[in-house]
Amino acid sequence: MSQIPYESAAYEASSVEGCYWTATCAAPDCPPLEGEAQAEAVVVGAGYTGLSAALHLARAGMDVAVLDRHGPGWGASGRNGGFACIGGSKLDRGQMVRAYGAEARAEWVRAEREAIGTVERLAGELGIGIDRHSDGEAMLAHSARAMADIRADAGPAGAEYGVRAEVLEPESLAERGLSAAGMHGGLRLPVGFGLNPRKYVTGLARGCLAAGVRIHGNSAVARIVREGGAYLIQTPSGRLRARRLVLATNGYASDDLPDWMRARFLPVQSSVLVTRPITAEERQAQGWTSDLMAYDSRHLLHYFRMLPEGRFLFGMRGGIRWTPAAHRKIRAQMRADFEAMFPAWTSVETPFFWSGLANLTRRLVPHVGPVGDWPDSVVAFGYHGNGVAMASWSGLQAAKLLLGEAHGLPGFVMAAPKRFELGRARRLALAGAYVWYGLLDRR
Template sequence: MLKHIYEPAAYAAQSLDGCYWVSTAPQAPDYAPLAGEARVEFAVIGGGFTGLSAALRLAEAGVDVAVLDMHAPGWGASGRNGGFCCMGGSKASGATLLRRYGADELARHRAAEVSSIETVADIAARYGIELDRHSEGEVQLAHRPAAFEEMRAEAATLARELGCETRLIGPTELAAEGLAAQGMHGALHVRLGFGLNPRKYVLGLAEAVTRLGGRIHAHSTVEQITRSGEDYVLRTSGGTLRARHILLATNGYSSDNLPDWMRARYLPVQSSVIVTRPLSDDEIAAQGWSSDLMAYDSRKLLHYFRLMPNRQMLFGMRGGVRWTPADHAAIRREIRRDFDTMFPAWRAVEAPWFWSGLANLARDLVPFVGQIGDWPRAFASFAYHGNGVAMGTWCGAQMADLALGRETALPDFYRTPPKRFELGPARRLALIMAYHYYKVMDGK
C-alpha cells in the first residue's frame, strides 16, 4: 500500500470535481491501463507536466518510453493549477540562494527560470498546442507600504539577473493601470511569463508524446518498484512493466514508499482556487480591475489571481492542511472572504467553481532533479514550490537528458538530494503552526 500523507480523498479521482479547467478542454483520450506483462526502455511514473515533458524529450530522441499515471494525464496538479507560466521553482529568495550557493549557481538558476518559460512556449509552438495565452509577464502587488519599498529595492536586481524589463507602479497609478484592488500600496511588474490554460497544455503534451510513439497508460498506479537483474519491475493492479530506466515525476502526489528513498523528502501543500462567472464590462469598470496580467500579492500566504481572456476571474490561495469536506468548506469560505475584501465591487458575483490540489515543497526550498539514491538509471524530479507549469516542464526535460546521458543545464544544487523533513509521516502538522504564524505576519 502506498504511504501518502494526506487523507485518501486527496488521491481519489473525485478530488478533481469542481475544477473549472475540465469544462474548458475536450475530454482526455481514454488511455488504456497497463495490462499483463510488458517491457519498455524508459518508464515514466506520473503524467503531469514533469512526466510528460520527460517522455516527450525521450520520444523525440527516438527511444522506447511509456508513462504510467494513477488516473489520467493532467489529473493531478498539472491539470488543476492557476495557469501561471512564470519565473519561480525555488521558495528560497535570490539573496538566500546567493548566500548558500554563490553567484554562479544563482545565475544558473535564473537562467533556468527564463529557459523554463521559453520551453513551454517552444513546445506549444512546435506541437500546435492552443494555450489561451495572455499576460505580458506578471505583477506583484504590495499589501503593505513596506512591501512596496522592498519591491523598489528589488526591481533593478531582478531586471539584471533575469535579463528582462521590470517596472514599478506607484500606489496612485494602480487604478490607471487597471489594477485597482483594495488595500494595495503599489506593484512590481516583471515582463517575463504568461498565463495559460493548464489543462489544454497538459493534454497537448500527452498528445505530442503519443504522436511520437510514446505509450501512456491511465488508471495504472505504480504500487511497487523492485529490482530484477538490470531491470526495474513496476507493478500495478493490472500488470507488470519491466524497464531499464525509471523516471519518477509524481511531485505533490508522491508517496513515502515509492521508493523508500522518497520518505519525508517532500511536503505536499494544499492550494485552492475559485473562478467566477464571466464579468460584464460594467462590473469590471466598477471594480477597476481590467488588466489581464497574472498577479499575486506580497503576503506569505499569498493570493494569486488573473482576469482571463473570457473575463472570468481566477483567484487562488494557500492554507489548507486537511482534505476533508469540512475543511474544504472552511477554505472555500475563507477564499471567498479574501476575494470580497480585495475586490469589493464583486461581492455579489457568483463563483461557481472551487477546487483544491497539492503543490510540493522540499526541505531546502529548491527543486530537485537527480538520481534516486544509489539506484542506477533511476531519476526523480520534484518540488517546484507552486510554480510547476514552467519549472516542472523544464525539469522534466532535464531529467530525460540525465537519463539519456546527455549534458544538462541544471544548477548543481538542483541535483543535491533534499534533506528529510522533521516529523517524518507527521510533517504535515508543521504546516498548521507555520500557517498560523504567517497569518499573523500577513495581518489576517
Template sequence: MLKRLYEPAAYSAASLSGCFWAETLPDGRDYAPLSGAARAEFAVIGAGFAGLSAALRLAEAGADVAVLDLHAPGWGASGRNGGFCCIGGAKASGATIARRHGAGELAAHRAAEKAAIALVEELAERYAIDLQRHSDGEVQLAHSPRAYAALREEAPEMARAYGVAAQLIAPEELATQGLAGRGFHGGLHLGLGFGLNPRALALGLAHGAQDLGVRIHANSPAEAITPAPEGYRIATPGGTLTARHLLIATNGYSAENLPGWMRARFLPVQSSVIVTRPLTEDEIAEQGWSSDLMAYDTRNLLHYFRLMPDRRMLFGMRGGVRWTPRAHAEIHRAIRADFEAMFPAWGGVETPYFWSGLANLARNLTPFVGAVPGMARAYAAFAWHGNGVAMGTFGGRAMADLALGRAPAIPRFYQAEPKRFELGPARRLALSLAYPYFKVIDAL
C-alpha cells in the same frame, strides 16, 4: 500499500470535481490501463508536466517509453493549477541560493527560470498547443506600505537579474493601469512569463508524446517498484511494467515508499482556486480591474489571480491543511471572503468553480532534478514550490537528459540530494503551526 501524507480523498478521482479546467476542456484521447506484463526501455511514473515533458524528450530521441499515472494525464497539480507560466521553482531567496551555492549557481538558476518559460513557448509552437495565453509578464502587488518599499528596493536588482523591464507601479497609478483592488499599496511589473490554460498544456504534451509512440496508461498507479535483472519491475493493479530506466515525476502526489528514498523528502501543500462566471464590462469597470496581467500579492500566504481571456476572474490562495469535506468547506468560505475583501465590487458575482490541489516543497526550498541514490538508472524530478508550469516542464526535460546520458542545462545544486524533513510522517502537522504564524506576520 502506498503511504501518503494526506487523507485518501486527496488522491481520488473525485478530488478534481469543480475544477474549471477539467470541466471545460475534455480530452478525446484514449489511455488504456496497463494490462498484463509489458516492457519498455524507459518507465515514467506520473503524467503531469514533468513526466510528460520527460516522456516527450525521450521519444524525440527515439526511445521506447511507457508512462503510468494514478488517474489520467493532467489529473494532478498540472491540470488544476492557476496557469501561471512564470519565473519560480525555488522558495529559497536569491540571497539564500547565492550564500549556499555561490553567485554562479544563482545566475544559472535565473537562466533556468527564463529557459523554462521559453521551453513552454517552444513546445506549444512545435506541437500546436493552443495555450489560451495572455498577460505580458506578471505583477506583484504590495499588501502593505512596507511591502511596497521592499519592492521599490528590489526592482533594479530584478531588472539586472533577469534582463527584462521591471516597472514599479506607485499606489496612485494602480487604478489607471486597471489594477484596482482593496488593500493594494503599489506593485512591480516584471515583463517575463504569461498566463495559460494549464490543462491545455498538459494534454498537449500528452498528445505529442502519444503521437511519437509513447504508451500512456491511465488508471495505472504504480504500487510497488522492485529490482529486476532487466532494471525495475513496476506493479500496477492491472499488470507489471519492466523497464531498464526509471523516471519518477509524482511531485506533491508522491508516496513515502515509492521508492523508499522519497520518505520525508517532499512536503505537499494545499492550494485552492475559485473561478467566477464571465464578468460583464460594466462589472469590470465598476471594480476597476481590467488588466489581464497575472498577479499575486506579497503575503507569505499569498493570493494569486488573473482576469482570463473569457473575462472570468481566477483567484487562488494557500492555507488548507486537511483534505476532508469540513476542511474544504472552511477553505471555500475563506477564499470567497478574501476574494470579496480584495474585489468588493464583485461581492455578488458567482464563483461556480472551486477546487484544490497539492503543490510541493523540498526541505532546502529548491527543486530536485537528479539521480536517485542507491538505484541505478533511476531519476526523479520534483519540488517546484508552486511554480511547476514552467519549471516542472523544464525539470522533466532535464531529467530525461540525465536518463539519456546527456548533460542537462540546469544548475548543479538542482542535482543535490534533498534533505529529509524533520518530523517525518508527521511533518504536515507543522503547517498547522506555520500558517497561523504567517497570517500574523502578513498582518503586520
C-alpha cells in the same frame, strides 16, 4: 494504497471535481496497463514533469511507457492557476546567494528563463492552443513596507532577468486597470504569461502519443523493484519491465515508492476559485480591466488573473487536511479574501472551487537527480507551487540526465533532498508555519 501523507480522498479520481478547467478540453483515451509489458524507459506520473521527460526520451528514439494513477493532467498539472512564470524555489535572491553562491544563483535564473521558454517552445512545436495572455506578471504590494522593498529591489530584479522591471506607483494602479483594495503599488516583471493548464498538459499528452509514447491511465504503481538489471513496475492489472525509470509524481508521491522518497517531500494544498463571467460594467466598477496575471506580496499570497473568457481566477494556499469540512472552511476563507480585495464583486458568484497538491522540499529548492543509488533512474519534484514552467523544464532535464546529454541543472538542484522531521505527520507542522506567516503578513 501505499504510504501517502494526506487523507486518501486527496488521491482519488473525485478529488479534481469542481475544477473549472476539466470541461475546457477533453483528455485523450489512455487504457490501463494490462498483463506483462516491456519498455526501454518507464515514467511514473503523467503531469508536466513526466510528459515532458517522456516526449524528450521518445524524440531521442526510446520506447517509452508512462503510467498514471488516473490519467494525464489529473494531478496539479491539470488543475493549477496557469501562471507560466519564474519561480520554483522558495529562496529569495539573497538567501540563494548566501546558501549556494552568486554563480549558482545565475545558473538558477537562467533555468527559470529557460523554463518559460520550454513551455513556449513545446506549445509551439505541438500546436497546442493554450489560451495565452498576459505580458509578464505583477506583484502588488499589500503594505507600505512591501512597497518600499519593491522600490529598492526593482533595479536588481530587472537586471537579473535582463528586462526592465516597472514600478507601479499606487496612483497608477487604477489607470492600469489593476485596482484591488488595500494595495500600495506594485512591480511588473515582463517575464512569463498565463495559460489554460489543462489544455497545455492535454496537448503534451497528445504530443507524446504522436511521438509513440504509450500512456496508461488508471495504472497506479504499487511497487517498483530492481530485478535482473531492470525496474519491475507493478500496477493493479499489469507488470512492466524497463531499464530506465523516471519518477514524476511530485505532490502525489508516496513515502514508500520507493523507500528512498520517505519524508523527502512535503505536499501542500493550494486552492482556487473561478467566477462566473464578469461583465464589462462589473470590471469597470472594480477597476480591474487588465489581463495581467498578478499576485500579492504576502508570504501566504493570493494569485489572480482575468481569464481570456472573462472569468476571474483567484487562488491561495489551501487547508492542512483533505476533508469536506476543511475544504468548506478554506472556501469560505477564500471567498472572504476575494470580497475584501475586490469589493465591487461581492455579488459575483464563484461557482468553481477546487484544491490540489503542490510540493515543497526541506531546502526549499526543486530536486532533479537519481533515485538514491538506483542506476538509470531520475526523480524530479518540489517546485514550491511554481511548476508550470519549472516542471516542464525539469522533465526535459531529467530526460537529458538519463540520456547522458549536457544539462543545465544547478548543483544544488541535483543534491539529494534532506528529510523533513515528523515523518508521515510532517504536514502538521504547516499549521504553525501558517500562523507565523499570517502574523508576518500583518506588518
